[in-house]
Amino acid sequence: MGGACMTNTVAIIGANAAGLTTAMELRRLGYDGRVMLFDAEMEPLYNRPAVSKEMLSGEFSDPSDTPLVRADILEKMHLELEFGNRVLGIGTAGRLDLSGGRQVGAEVMVVATGGLARWPAQVPRLQGIHTLRTSRDAMALREALLPGARVVVMGGGVIGCEVASSAVRRGCDTTIVDIAALPMLRSIGEGAGRVMATVIEEAGVKLRLGEGIASVLGPSRISGVVLMSGETLPCDVLVIGVGMVPNAKLANDAGAENDNGILIDAHCRTSLPGVLAVGDVTRRRSTVEGLGDRSETILNAQIQAREAASTILGLELPKAQPSGFWSDQFDINIQAVGKVDRTVSHWLKPFNGQEGVLLQFSENKLCGAVGFNSGRAIARIRRLLSVGDRRPPEELLRDPKLNG
Ligand SMILES: Cc1cc2nc3c(=O)[nH]c(=O)nc-3n(C[C@H](O)[C@H](O)[C@H](O)COP(=O)(O)OP(=O)(O)OC[C@H]3O[C@@H](n4cnc5c(N)ncnc54)[C@H](O)[C@@H]3O)c2cc1C
Numbered sequence: 001m002g003g004a005c006m007t008n009t010v011a012i013i014g015a016n017a018a019g020l021t022t023a024m025e026l027r028r029l030g031y032d033g034r035v036m037l038f039d040a041e042m043e044p045l046y047n048r049p050a051v052s053k054e055m056l057s058g059e060f061s062d063p064s065d066t067p068l069v070r071a072d073i074l075e076k077m078h079l080e081l082e083f084g085n086r087v088l089g090i091g092t093a094g095r096l097d098l099s100g101g102r103q104v105g106a107e108v109m110v111v112a113t114g115g116l117a118r119w120p121a122q123v124p125r126l127q128g129i130h131t132l133r134t135s136r137d138a139m140a141l142r143e144a145l146l147p148g149a150r151v152v153v154m155g156g157g158v159i160g161c162e163v164a165s166s167a168v169r170r171g172c173d174t175t176i177v178d179i180a181a182l183p184m185l186r187s188i189g190e191g192a193g194r195v196m197a198t199v200i201e202e203a204g205v206k207l208r209l210g211e212g213i214a215s216v217l218g219p220s221r222i223s224g225v226v227l228m229s230g231e232t233l234p235c236d237v238l239v240i241g242v243g244m245v246p247n248a249k250l251a252n253d254a255g256a257e258n259d260n261g262i263l264i265d266a267h268c269r270t271s272l273p274g275v276l277a278v279g280d281v282t283r284r285r286s287t288v289e290g291l292g293d294r295s296e297t298i299l300n301a302q303i304q305a306r307e308a309a310s311t312i313l314g315l316e317l318p319k320a321q322p323s324g325f326w327s328d329q330f331d332i333n334i335q336a337v338g339k340v341d342r343t344v345s346h347w348l349k350p351f352n353g354q355e356g357v358l359l360q361f362s363e364n365k366l367c368g369a370v371g372f373n374s375g376r377a378i379a380r381i382r383r384l385l386s387v388g389d390r391r392p393p394e395e396l397l398r399d400p401k402l403n404g
Contacts, residue, residue, distance in 0.1 A: 007312060008033045011096055011106035013087045013250065015039035016048055017298050018279025019112030020068055021305035027077050029313055035079050036106065038098070040086035045069065046135055049298060052162040053328050055138035056145070057169060063135040090254045092272050108312050111251050111262060111270070111277040112305075115244030115296065120154070122215055128222035129238045132159060144237045147171030152225050152235040154213050156183040158327045160241030161196065164205045165329035167239075175206040175233060177213055177225070187325065189340040191358050192370040195351045196334075203330050208233075244296060246281045259283060261294045267317065268308040276311060278304040297325040322368070322385040324378075335378040338368025338385050346393050348402060349374070357381075364392050377402070 010026065012019045015037040023035045046063035054060040082098075089097035090111070096104050117131035130141045141163075145151065151167045153160045156178030167174040176183065182193030183200060201207055208227065216238065217224040224234045246261045257263045257271040261283025268276045279301040284292035306318045324337040332354075343360040348369075350356055357377045360368035366389050371378040380402060389396070396402065 007107045009106040010108045011036045012110040012112055013038050014112035014114055015044045018301035018305050021302050022110050022278055022308050023079050025306050025309035029309055031313055037079055037081045038085050038087050039083050042084040044083055051135060051138045052132055052159050055135055056142055056166040090250055109275045110308055112279050113247040113281045115280040116247050118243045118245050120242055126218050126222045131240045145170045145172050149237055150235045151237045152233055153239045153241055155241035157241055158184050158187050162329045163239050163241060168203055168205050177208045177211055179212045181210055186341055188336055188370045191345040199330050248281055267311040268304055276308045278308045295323060299324050322382055332372050335371045335375055337378055337382045340368045340370055343367055346397060361393050365390055
């Protein structure tokens with residue numbers, strides 16, 4: 001990889017945001033060789049963010065309501081898609097082992113196997129306990145979110161709060177338990193976290209912050225959780241929302257370097273020759289500041305997919321762009337861009353119960369923002385971040401173009 005493209009066959013393992021975008025980007029850049037895509041799920045080409053939003057609320061009844069790409073566009077891509085086919089092993093000589101003893105060969109492999117919902121050690125596998133990663137998980141949980149059900153959500157991160165939003169809307173008696181002092185602290189920072197704590201409580205969800213779940217009561221079906229303070233919360237449904245673990249077994253077994261994610265360089269190359277990795281399964285190596293963080297967002301999956309396609313074709317990497325994510329919960333569209341954690345924040349537009357924009361600064365320089373129902377403002381801030389705007393907070397906050 002590097003220089004003119006000599007690759008005839010690319011095999012991509014995992015056909016969701018990162019894998020499919022890699023394939024489509026290869027075609028967009030003019031690659032006309034074979035592109036094979038394998039996915040373990042029977043119906044992989046759906047928007048995963050809908051799992052904790054529209055699929056859980058019931059707005060979408062199944063994954064076909066939210067396709068990743070339109071069928072007519074997909075058809076024109078001439079991709080070789082195999083669903084319900086788990087890749088069992090990869091060899092560095094370009095060999096993929098499939099179920100039924102079948103093998104296929106490819107000059108370049110892209111591992112896009114995503115993540116698995118994290119299951120904490122203190123939680124036994126009882127009936128009534130759910131995690132949320134796939135459309136099937138959403139449908140199973142939706143059936144359990146009956147009016148009056150006592151639902152405890154373990155973890156007040158983005159997905160935990162989205163679950164609570166759907167649960168309370170479906171008439172469940174809903175409690176979020178999180179060890180952190182504010183909801184979604186890691187993703188939206190302190191100022192925005194305080195706003196969301198108020199929004200969540202006003203919607204009728206009980207927040208138990210600075211508190212953890214020590215153990216779970218059974219015997220075969222969950223009947224309650226015991227908090228670290230010793231208090232027992234009776235519950236019918238426990239939803240575990242404590243993040244994901246990279247689904248890195250395939251790459252690990254093949255000998256790829258891994259440190260809480262398959263390690264990739266700026267070109268999405270793993271330590272194995274001819275094997276790239278993209279999306280939630282990866283963690284970026286960084287020569288300047290040590291290891292980079294893992295990023296589990298659609299935007300990150302898409303950015304890395306574009307980088308991987310350029311690498312395969314021997315092209316220059318696309319221009320770097322700020323990270324970001326969105327979430328829909330409690331009738332609020334939250335959008336975050338850039339760095340928001342451990343920064344100094346100033347309201348560009350104070351939250352008025354509906355809208356608001358919080359700017360984040362690091363060393364007196366704009367480094368990120370969180371918007372509530374403020375997509376246009378966030379798009380403008382994204383542009384400023386892309387060009388590295390260096391104005392101090394006072395000046396930026398007075399900018400009429402930003403304020404308008
Ligand atoms: C419930 C939920 C809500 C989310 N909401 C948002 C949101 O609002 N905004 C946002 O930016 N991000 C959101 N995310 C994160 C976002 O969905 C992920 O960052 C994104 O899906 C990552 O894409 P990926 O392709 O790397 O991994 P995945 O989407 O996990 O896809 C990996 C695919 O690989 C397949 N696979 C795994 N192992 C094998 C194998 N051995 N053989 C074949 N196939 C295999 C899996 O079946 C899967 O389809 C959400 C995530 C979840 C779980």
